[in-house]
Every structure is written in structure tokens, then in C-alpha cells.
Amino acid sequence: MKYRLIHKTEYKYEEPVNNYHSLLCLTPRSLPKQLCQDFTIKVFPEPSEIVERLDFYGNITHYFSLHTSHKTLTVLTSGIVECLTETTGSPLTLSQVTxxxxxxxxxxxxxxxxxxxxxxxxxxxxxxxxxxxxxxxxxxxxxxxxxxxxxxxxxxxxxxxxxxxxxxxxxxxxxxxxxxxxxxxxxxxxxxxxxxxxxxxxxxxxxxxxxxxxxxxxxxxxxxxxxxxxxxxxxxxxxxxxxxxxxxxxxxxxxxxxxxxxxxxxVPPLKGIIFSYGKHTLKVEVDVIPLD
The missing domain is CATH 3.10.620.30 (C8orf32 fold)
Structure with a gap:
């Protein structure tokens, strides 16, 4: 089965945020029975760069920072994931190890x-x-x-x-x-x-x-x-x-x-540090769309 995966995170701040540092953990892993294709990240306002890293567990993470004043932050990721797993993930022969x-x-x-x-x-x-x-x-x-x-x-x-x-x-x-x-x-x-x-x-x-x-x-x-x-x-x-x-x-x-x-x-999807004060709201939208 092949899916289009879309994940949108939006923060709205009561007061302007002048500095923000964030680490994303949103990229699907490529595994023997799962292939991640065409993964993209869009951030608004746009950072000067987005740095990809592998963490200790082999997960793909992305770091970015913002140094311009903003009251809304949007992170939009999109990718194609092909799952090669059978209908069930159970082993063909169940383990008898006690x-x-x-x-x-x-x-x-x-x-x-x-x-x-x-x-x-x-x-x-x-x-x-x-x-x-x-x-x-x-x-x-x-x-x-x-x-x-x-x-x-x-x-x-x-x-x-x-x-x-x-x-x-x-x-x-x-x-x-x-x-x-x-x-x-x-x-x-x-x-x-x-x-x-x-x-x-x-x-x-x-x-x-x-x-x-x-x-x-x-x-x-x-x-x-x-x-x-x-x-x-x-x-x-x-x-x-x-x-x-x-x-x-x-x-x-x-x-x-x-x-x-x-x-x-x-492995939180998104974590960050902001330099501001006041309340904020968070909205997350996820779509897992079958393509087959």
C-alpha cells in the first residue's frame, strides 16, 4: 500500500516571538518493509536553513531556527510512504521462546x-x-x-x-x-x-x-x-x-x-524553545491518504 502523508502543525502566539529553535522528528523511517519517498518540509516564516541529522536511535531529525518576529509558526511536511508489510505484521511462525x-x-x-x-x-x-x-x-x-x-x-x-x-x-x-x-x-x-x-x-x-x-x-x-x-x-x-x-x-x-x-x-514530532511571553495555541492536522 502506498500513502501520501501530510502533517501540518500551526502555533499562534499572543505576543510576537523573536527567537525560536526547533527540532522535528517527522520523517518516516525507511525500513525493509517501509520505503519513504519525496519527503519535504516547509516552514513559515521561512528559516535560513533546515539541517538534517540522525539521532542516537537512527531517526531522521531536522533542526531550524527563526530570528525574525512572528506571531504564527506553521510547519508542513509531506511525503510518499510505501508499506510493503502484509495485512498483518505477525511473524509467519510465531516464536516459541518462553x-x-x-x-x-x-x-x-x-x-x-x-x-x-x-x-x-x-x-x-x-x-x-x-x-x-x-x-x-x-x-x-x-x-x-x-x-x-x-x-x-x-x-x-x-x-x-x-x-x-x-x-x-x-x-x-x-x-x-x-x-x-x-x-x-x-x-x-x-x-x-x-x-x-x-x-x-x-x-x-x-x-x-x-x-x-x-x-x-x-x-x-x-x-x-x-x-x-x-x-x-x-x-x-x-x-x-x-x-x-x-x-x-x-x-x-x-x-x-x-x-x-x-x-x-x-521522539516528539516537534519540540522547540521560544523567546517570548504570553499564551499560545496549537493546531495539528494529519492526513494519511491511500494512493493505491
Missing amino acids: CAEARERFLLDRSLKISLLEYTLPSPLVRWDQEIRDYAQDCFQDDRPLYECVEALSRKIFTEFDFVSDFTTIHTPIKEVLAAKKGVCQDFSHLAIACLRSFGFAARYVSGYLETLPPKGKTKLQGSDASHAWISVFVPDYGWCDFDPTNNVVPGERHITTAWGRDYSD
Whole structure:
């Protein structure tokens, strides 16, 4: 499946901004089953240059700065992404490596442990305690395949939590989300990662997009799509395997990967520093348009 991906971010400031520095993480990754083509970035007002960089995790980022007074900032990205994934992203043969075997390999294989260490430790937005571990305890048994256990955790979060878009911010603690049993995709991904790391497994945060489908008989509205988040878990003999606890699916061709890191703080779509005062408003519009 081939998609045209359009992401528009617009800030409106109450008072003029004279200096602004920003880092974008909006370029879809090129992967064995995902190809990013013709990606462009337009910024208004226009900066003197936009510098492309690779971050520590191999994600493509872009830096720019503005030194002219402005009260509106617009960042518009556009690209063509071809997803070669099958209808489902599940392995053809599901892994039978048990939780106990996976944990033992992490401990005994020094090079593997070093390469995965950052994905097993607490990170800025992912921390856990006994309560979080207890929540996932019934999903993880040492003699069960790790892959099946992660599926069980994803299904549990999907079943027991409500998607409520305005309930949390990105800084809402996982414990608060767990107590309220509601949140958004970032919250559910952070909770799943915390559970997995509490049992000693390597899990990372994946940001990207999900093509949404309009109700039957309805036309899809422009700007109605949104950024999405899911998780990836390292399974010995298979490598990184993706799971989407928000929708209880294994990501397939409708999921477009932009970046990954320890948690959201490593891969926000846009972050910046402004030199001004007063309030501002933010508007984001996303379109994931099938081209096939």
C-alpha cells in the first residue's frame, strides 16, 4: 500500500516571538518493509536553513531556527510512504521462546544485554513499581512464549482501558493512567513498556501514523487522521516485534513508522524553545491518504 502523508502543525502566539529553535522528528523511517519517498518540509516564516541529522536511535531529525518576529509558526511536511508489510505484521511462525528462555538469554549473552540495556531500564517517562508489575503478572508466565504473553498484555490494556483524548497530557504519570483506566495511545504504550521492563524484557516506544477508516458510507474528512504510538518488544530469534495495545492488533501496512526511542520524550514530532511571553495555541492536522 502506498500513502501520501501530510502533517501540518500551526502555533499562534499572543505576543510576537523573536527567537525560536526547533527540532522535528517527522520523517518516516525507511525500513525493509517501509520505503519513504519525496519527503519535504516547509516552514513559515521561512528559516535560513533546515539541517538534517540522525539521532542516537537512527531517526531522521531536522533542526531550524527563526530570528525574525512572528506571531504564527506553521510547519508542513509531506511525503510518499510505501508499506510493503502484509495485512498483518505477525511473524509467519510465531516464536516459541518462553519468557524464562528470553530472560536467560538477556542475562547470558553480554553483547545482547549491552545492545538492549537502555530499553530495559527506567527512562524519563517510563518508570514502574510493584503495582505496575502486579497489573501485568497474570499475562507473564515463565513457561509461556514471550510473544503470546505480550499479546495477552496488549489485549488486557485494550479491554480494560478507555480511550479518552483529553484526559491526559504527555506528562501524566503512568500510575495515574493505571488508576483511572483511561488515556490515549501514548499512555497505553508507556504502560505496556513499563510492564515489560518490570519483568526484565526489552521494549521500545514507536511513533508514527495509523490510517483511520471513516464510518461506512461516510467520506473521510481532511485532517482527520492523527499521530499514533505503539510498542516494539525484542524477542530472541525474531528481533523486534511490534504490538499496538490501543487497538489490540499487530501493526501492519496501515501503521507507518516515523521513529523509535525509549519513550515519547526521545521522539516528539516537534519540540522547540521560544523567546517570548504570553499564551499560545496549537493546531495539528494529519492526513494519511491511500494512493493505491
